[in-house]
Amino acid sequence: MSFMNLALVGGAAAAAIPILVHLISKSQHREVKWGAMHLIELTLKSQQRRLRFENWLLMLLRCAIPIILALCMARPILKGSAVLWANEKTSLLVLLDNSYSLDFKGAGGANFEKARDVTAEIVKELQRGSDVNVILMSAPDSPLYDTPVFNTKAVAQEISEMSAGFGQARVSAALEKGGEQLVKMDHPHRELILVTDMQRISWPAEEGEAALRTRICNQFKGLEIPPNLTLFHVGVEGRENVSVETLGFSHLLLGVNQTIKVQASLRNYGERNHEALRVIFHADGKPVDEQLIPLGAGERRQVRFRHQFDQPGSHVIEVLTDADSLKADNTFRASIPVWDRVPVLVVDGDPNPAPLEGEVDYLRIALQPFREGGAKDLVDLLQTKVINADNFDAAKIGEARVVILANVARLKLNQLNGLQDFVKDGGGLLIFGGDQVDRKWYNDFLLQYGLLPARLGEVADKRKDQEPFTRVVVQRFDNPALEVFSNPRNGDLASAEINRWYRTLENPDDELVRPLARLETGDAFLLEKKWGNGRVIFCATTCDDAWSSLPMREVFVPFVQRLSAYLASSVMPPRNLGVGGKAVAHFPVSAAGGEVVVLDPQEKEHTIPIEARGGRGVAIFDNTSRPGLYEMKGPDGKLIHFVVNTERSESDLKQLVPEEIREVANSMGADLVTSMEEYRKLDHSRRFGQEIWKPLFALVFFILFFELWLERRMARQRISG
Numbered sequence: 001m002s003f004m005n006l007a008l009v010g011g012a013a014a015a016a017i018p019i020l021v022h023l024i025s026k027s028q029h030r031e032v033k034w035g036a037m038h039l040i041e042l043t044l045k046s047q048q049r050r051l052r053f054e055n056w057l058l059m060l061l062r063c064a065i066p067i068i069l070a071l072c073m074a075r076p077i078l079k080g081s082a083v084l085w086a087n088e089k090t091s092l093l094v095l096l097d098n099s100y101s102l103d104f105k106g107a108g109g110a111n112f113e114k115a116r117d118v119t120a121e122i123v124k125e126l127q128r129g130s131d132v133n134v135i136l137m138s139a140p141d142s143p144l145y146d147t148p149v150f151n152t153k154a155v156a157q158e159i160s161e162m163s164a165g166f167g168q169a170r171v172s173a174a175l176e177k178g179g180e181q182l183v184k185m186d187h188p189h190r191e192l193i194l195v196t197d198m199q200r201i202s203w204p205a206e207e208g209e210a211a212l213r214t215r216i217c218n219q220f221k222g223l224e225i226p227p228n229l230t231l232f233h234v235g236v237e238g239r240e241n242v243s244v245e246t247l248g249f250s251h252l253l254l255g256v257n258q259t260i261k262v263q264a265s266l267r268n269y270g271e272r273n274h275e276a277l278r279v280i281f282h283a284d285g286k287p288v289d290e291q292l293i294p295l296g297a298g299e300r301r302q303v304r305f306r307h308q309f310d311q312p313g314s315h316v317i318e319v320l321t322d323a324d325s326l327k328a329d330n331t332f333r334a335s336i337p338v339w340d341r342v343p344v345l346v347v348d349g350d351p352n353p354a355p356l357e358g359e360v361d362y363l364r365i366a367l368q369p370f371r372e373g374g375a376k377d378l379v380d381l382l383q384t385k386v387i388n389a390d391n392f393d394a395a396k397i398g399e400a401r402v403v404i405l406a407n408v409a410r411l412k413l414n415q416l417n418g419l420q421d422f423v424k425d426g427g428g429l430l431i432f433g434g435d436q437v438d439r440k441w442y443n444d445f446l447l448q449y450g451l452l453p454a455r456l457g458e459v460a461d462k463r464k465d466q467e468p469f470t471r472v473v474v475q476r477f478d479n480p481a482l483e484v485f486s487n488p489r490n491g492d493l494a495s496a497e498i499n500r501w502y503r504t505l506e507n508p509d510d511e512l513v514r515p516l517a518r519l520e521t522g523d524a525f526l527l528e529k530k531w532g533n534g535r536v537i538f539c540a541t542t543c544d545d546a547w548s549s550l551p552m553r554e555v556f557v558p559f560v561q562r563l564s565a566y567l568a569s570s571v572m573p574p575r576n577l578g579v580g581g582k583a584v585a586h587f588p589v590s591a592a593g594g595e596v597v598v599l600d601p602q603e604k605e606h607t608i609p610i611e612a613r614g615g616r617g618v619a620i621f622d623n624t625s626r627p628g629l630y631e632m633k634g635p636d637g638k639l640i641h642f643v644v645n646t647e648r649s650e651s652d653l654k655q656l657v658p659e660e661i662r663e664v665a666n667s668m669g670a671d672l673v674t675s676m677e678e679y680r681k682l683d684h685s686r687r688f689g690q691e692i693w694k695p696l697f698a699l700v701f702f703i704l705f706f707e708l709w710l711e712r713r714m715a716r717q718r719i720s721g
Contacts, residue, residue: 011070018062054714061707068700072693088687090130091148091185093178093227094119097137097196098162099169100328100627101650104238111235112164115195118234118676122193123156133181134159137196138166139580139625140174148185165328166626167579167646169202172209175216182220182227189687190227192220194670197235198661200654210667217668228686229670232679233661238653240270242277242295242323244332245648249317252480252565254338255381259308264319264332266293267300269652274323281305282318312340314575314641316629329651333629335575335641341383342568345400347392349408349436359434360386360406362551363543366560382564394418397616399588401568403427406543407434410441420449421613424532426574426584428567431536432543433459433502453513453529453538457503460523469497469548470520479516479528481537481566484558491555493517500547501525501540533574533584535567575642581624583642585632587617594635596621601628601644610635 096119102112123132131148132155149155171194178192196202204210220226243266250261262281268274276292289305309315315338320331344367350359365372368380387396389408392415397403403422408431411419423429429451439456446452462468472493476486484490504524507513516526516537529536541547543560550556574584585596592612596619597605610617621642624630630642656664665672673679 007074011073012067014066014070017066018059054710058707058710058714061703061710065700065703065707068696068703072697072700088189089127089187091182091187091190091227092123092126092130092132093148093181093185093190093192094122094132094134095137095140095171095174095178095192095194095196096134096159096162097169097194097202098164098166099138099199099202099650100165100167100646101169101199101202101238101326101653102164102197102235103326103328104235104241104653105325106236106238108236110164111197112162115197115234116159116162118232118679119193119195120156120159121676122679123152123159126152128152131186133185135174135177135181136166136625137169137171137174137202140170140177141580142625143177143181148181168650169196169199171196171202172212172216175213179216179219179223182223188225190225191230191683192227193230193232195232195234198233198656198664199650199652200656201649201652203656203664205660210664213664214667217670221669229668230679230682231661231665231668231670231672233672233674235655237655238326240272240324241326241329241651241653242266242268242270242274242321243329243648243651244319244321245300245329245651247317247319247332247334247645249334249336252562252569253342253381254309254336256312256338256340257308257310259306260317260336262305262307262317262319263302264305265300265302266295266321267648267651268295268297270324271297273297277321277323279303279319279321281307282316282320283307283309284315309336309338312338314338314639316641316643326651326653328627328646329648332645333643335643337575339381340379342381342402342565343398343400344382344384344402344404344564344568345397346384346386346404346406347389347408348386349389349406350434351388359542359544360404362545362556363404363406363432363560366551366557367564369557382561382568394421395589397422397427399586399616401428402430402564404430404432404543404564406432407436409436410438410445416445416449416451420451422616423451423534423536425586425613425616425618426533428534428564428569429536430563430567431538433538433540434542434544434546437502439502450529450531451536453527453536454504454506454510454524457505460501460503460521462499469499470501471498472496472525473518473520477517479566480569481562482516482526484562485555491558492553493555493559495553495555496548496550498525498541498548498550500542504538504540533582537563537567575640577624577642577644579625579627579644579646580622581644583621583624583630583632585619585634585640587619587634589616591617591635596635597633599631599633601626601630608632 097115098112102115104111126132129150130152131150132152133148134144182190217229220229244264245267246265248263251258254260266279274295277295278290278292280290281288288307291303293301293303295301315336316333317336318331318333322330346360346363348358348360352358364384364386367382367384370378370380397418403419442452443455447455462470474485474488474494477483485493498519501523504527506524513527513529515524516528519525523540525540527538543551545551574582577583587610589612591610594610596608596610598608598621599605606621606623608619608621610619621632624644627644627646630644632640632642634640662672671682673682
């Protein structure tokens with residue numbers, strides 16, 4: 001304990017006054033002889049002991065009153081530790097919420113400006129020699145600095161130049177990363193401050209997430225030097241916000257002059273109805289179309305646009321509205337590659353020169369019907385190249401978007417490695433079964449390399465059954481490759497008779513694998529697996545007419561084209577990324593060793609090397625924490641667009657109510673503040689201790705009343721005695 005006015009402690013000497021008064025006014029007894037005195041001697045002795053105790057108690061109470069009053073005037077401070085933190089260096093770790101919801105502008109400006117300013121001010125007020133680090137809640141895996149830094153002025157300056165508009169706040173992940181950073185800090189006085197708008201979506205009350213936050217904060221208490229934990233609530237709750245939630249388009253692969261249908265979903269999170277909300281469609285940065293739609297409070301509505309691109313290459317579409325001050329969710333973009341050709345590499349596992357006797361003859365016709373049919377005015381989008389299995393290697397993949405293994409027995413190790421790299425980097429692999437397939441090798445190698453969705457079982461053979469075939473079950477397909485076949489008028493998959501197929505041993509716990517279609521027997525007809533940035537599809541039967549009549553049905557052409565287009569599009573989703581996703585671009589292998597230049601949404605340039613992988617050049621850019629448009633310029637000067645869109649869950653700007661915020665703070669063991677003034681007072685009490693003069697003053701009143709009651713009681717006893 002210490003005192004803010006130490007000199008006033010001397011007032012405690014006033015405690016001597018009651019003692020002096022007691023001595024001066026002490027009763028002088030006169031001895032009187034009385035013959036019957038011995039009859040009450042025992043009673044008098046008992047009363048004297050009681051009176052002596054009560055007198056001493058009364059005198060102690062009267063002495064305590066001036067002592068406690070003197071302490072109150074001296075303003076005592078209760079210390080929680082033997083170490084005095086006043087003017088000591090501090091290790092400060094700030095978890096700063098920079099999610100896009102903080103871009104909301106209230107009457108006093110944007111919420112993030114307030115969060116940024118208070119953070120910078122806290123850093124500025126640190127004692128010289130303190131160390132500091134900042135973790136941004138939207139990207140907690142990448143703290144502002146690798147290790148805490150001591151140049152607090154530079155840190156404050158960098159914080160003051162920050163902006164929001166990033167992804168969703170990941171509170172628990174930021175706390176976990178904070179624990180890693182705390183052990184790197186130097187000073188025994190440690191502060192961990194969370195600066196956030198307390199948006200409800202970022203602070204879910206679900207038992208799992210809330211328990212995780214509590215567990216992490218309890219772990220902080222177990223550190224050798226536990227930090228002081230502060231929850232700093234900044235910003236006002238937004239009442240009006242309209243969000244462009246999703247953007248979808250019709251084509252898996254879009255060719256030149258093909259019409260793309262764009263569908264956007266808009267949602268009104270506000271309380272105000274929009275009678276005529278203006279929604280604009282842009283293509284390559286230019287306005288193409290707009291619509292006026294009604295959008296009531298709390299409603300969701302879809303709007304559709306159509307467009308054609310007359311040039312191949314990378315294009316960008318966007319749907320936007322300007323309904324409110326939160327700009328981050330008013331626009332939704334998508335990168336759309338437009339192709340004049342899509343290379344497909346077919347690996348023939350059972351070649352035969354006789355017409356329609358080779359393994360891939362039907363497949364080649366289905367992939368490029370115009371060229372095989374001799375049409376001169378029409379061009380196939382899928383450009384097919386067929387090679388034998390022995391000639392296949394990583395270099396042969398080249399610019400291919402899809403590799404098809406047609407009844408291939410096995411691959412050599414170098415072939416397998418090249419194929420694995422191809423799929424991981426975003427390529428598509430389609431595997432057809434057949435009598436040449438080495439089932440043991442597929443299970444031992446192709447499966448282990450991640451290139452087979454499930455273990456292969458025995459070949460099922462219906463040729464000797466009473467009904468010598470099975471069929472594909474037509475249902476409502478949800479996969480983009482097959483959804484058109486939900487309506488048999490677009491092609492009836494059930495028309496094909498399948499007499500042999502590979503049974504697959506599916507693992508229901510494998511979340512990367514899912515069946516796309518099944519046979520009437522319950523066996524999988526098509527199995528899909530996601531692997532890296534690419535996809536693998538296994539077809540249980542052959543692509544020729546040896547095991548089924550599918551290649552001779554009209555549905556075979558759209559079936560093969562849709563599967564190939566879907567797999568080729570697996571290179572496209574990485575162009576439309578979530579926050580923190582990797583932007584991957586493919587180039588000819590000859591470009592390996594060169595560089596690409598990436599222009600980020602803030603128009604900063606980044607130089608990225610091109611590496612040789614899987615028979616091609618690959619460039620990877622992973623600094624995509626800010627939503628927006630990224631432009632990558634390759635060695636040939638062509639642009640590749642990558643779009644980073646954040647999840648729109650933060651578009652609901654509702655914050656926790658004050659009672660909920662206090663509950664969160666209590667569960668975390670954190671102090672709650674809402675202003676710099678409150679924080680300074682909290683920091684002062686932590687550094688200098690807690691003033692306790694108010695409870696001491698209340699104790700004086702209690703003692704006064706107790707002393708008065710005791711004196712009156714003693715007086716009544718003397719009278720009655």
